[in-house]
Amino acid sequence: MHIACFIPSLFGGGAERVALNLCNGWSRAGHKVNIVVAEASGAFRDQIPTGVELINLGTTKVRKSIGKLAQYIDDRRPDVLCSHLSHANIAAIRAVRKSNAKPKCVVVEHLTMSAYKGVKLRDKLIKPIARRVYKHADAIIAVSKGAARDLEQTLSLPPESVHVIYNPVVTDAMMNKANLDNDQRWLQDEVPVVLGVGRLTPQKDFTTLISAFAIARKQRTLRLVLLGTGELQSKLESQVRSLGLEEDILLAGFSKNPYSWMTQANLFVLSSRWEALPTVLIEAMACGCNVVATDCPSGPAEILVEDLARGLVPVGDSDKMAEKILYMLQNPIDGHKLQAMAHSSFSDQQSCNAYLQLFEEIK
Numbered sequence: 001m002h003i004a005c006f007i008p009s010l011f012g013g014g015a016e017r018v019a020l021n022l023c024n025g026w027s028r029a030g031h032k033v034n035i036v037v038a039e040a041s042g043a044f045r046d047q048i049p050t051g052v053e054l055i056n057l058g059t060t061k062v063r064k065s066i067g068k069l070a071q072y073i074d075d076r077r078p079d080v081l082c083s084h085l086s087h088a089n090i091a092a093i094r095a096v097r098k099s100n101a102k103p104k105c106v107v108v109e110h111l112t113m114s115a116y117k118g119v120k121l122r123d124k125l126i127k128p129i130a131r132r133v134y135k136h137a138d139a140i141i142a143v144s145k146g147a148a149r150d151l152e153q154t155l156s157l158p159p160e161s162v163h164v165i166y167n168p169v170v171t172d173a174m175m176n177k178a179n180l181d182n183d184q185r186w187l188q189d190e191v192p193v194v195l196g197v198g199r200l201t202p203q204k205d206f207t208t209l210i211s212a213f214a215i216a217r218k219q220r221t222l223r224l225v226l227l228g229t230g231e232l233q234s235k236l237e238s239q240v241r242s243l244g245l246e247e248d249i250l251l252a253g254f255s256k257n258p259y260s261w262m263t264q265a266n267l268f269v270l271s272s273r274w275e276a277l278p279t280v281l282i283e284a285m286a287c288g289c290n291v292v293a294t295d296c297p298s299g300p301a302e303i304l305v306e307d308l309a310r311g312l313v314p315v316g317d318s319d320k321m322a323e324k325i326l327y328m329l330q331n332p333i334d335g336h337k338l339q340a341m342a343h344s345s346f347s348d349q350q351s352c353n354a355y356l357q358l359f360e361e362i363k
Contacts, residue, residue: 004078010042014279021168024049025352038065069095115274143277146298168351178259195265200230209271212321262287286342288335
């Protein structure tokens with residue numbers, strides 16, 4: 001097959017990493033793969049898989065890329081257009097309907113739609129527009145069971161009509177990076193390191209994580225590292241200063257290799273208000289790192305099953321999070337068990353094969 005994967009840009013987020021992993025898997029399976037972006041900028045620009053062609057539409061806004069995407073479809077005539085993220089999904093459906101070639105259109109939703117609030121006008125328009133246009137897709141994929149059922153209810157889609165395919169998180173390349181040395185000085189001494197990874201946005205709620213860390217820090221010596229960039233950078237820095245924790249909290253910015261941090265940190269904390277399937281939580285487990293996660297809609301409760309469920313905490317509750325951080329540091333789960341669970345359910349091969357099977361079914 002000729003598969004086109006459409007994403008807004010190559011900035012360093014979980015959805016972009018998923019798209020690159022899928023493209024790599026499809027290409028290795030012998031398919032012709034294009035990764036099509038509205039804007040070819042971002043930290044992942046230099047991580048396009050071998051054998052995958054990058055197509056840059058050269059538009060700064062996704063909604064302005066519809067015409068160029070339709071032209072690409074007619075010029076290259078892919079069999080399947082698979083898009084990721086809500087606003088790109090809407091653009092992809094419209095571009096396919098505008099094109100003459102009419103490839104099969106598959107949209108992948110990485111949000112729990114009902115929980116998504118957004119801050120910009122375009123964000124607030126996502127739900128009503130998606131309710132009108134998603135029904136024109138040939139297949140809709142959600143990345144967790146909870147997100148799938150939520151999407152059906154929120155967009156008035158038929159029950160069980162949304163397919164569930166877990167993300168291709170655990171890859172050989174990721175594990176190779178996880179085993180590289182990380183000489184950051186905080187990882188070299190005996191003080192436990194708590195790690196958070198993600199964009200510095202309201203969704204990730206690092207404000208609560210910092211507050212929880214401050215509470216836990218009063219009971220034992222700890223350090224906190226946050227990997228990521230985003231709009232709340234200055235606000236989080238001010239919070240750290242106000243708590244007097246500049247010597248204990250490091251906002252380290254974006255890292256091309258968060259896995260080496262995960263391998264060497266003592267605990268990973270997901271503090272999100274909402275997710276669909278939090279990739280970083282699975283990545284941390286695959287690296288053998290113990291985890292604490294908010295029981296947000298949705299995904300964490302599907303990932304942390306059986307005795308791992310003791311790592312779940314309520315959303316936005318810094319006291320409970322602090323209590324759980326201290327408990328998990330004192331009572332860690334064997335890292336090999338965490339790795340086995342991540343590898344068994346979230347490998348790239350499983351996910352890529354599930355996508356290809358769906359593509360064949362709708363051809």
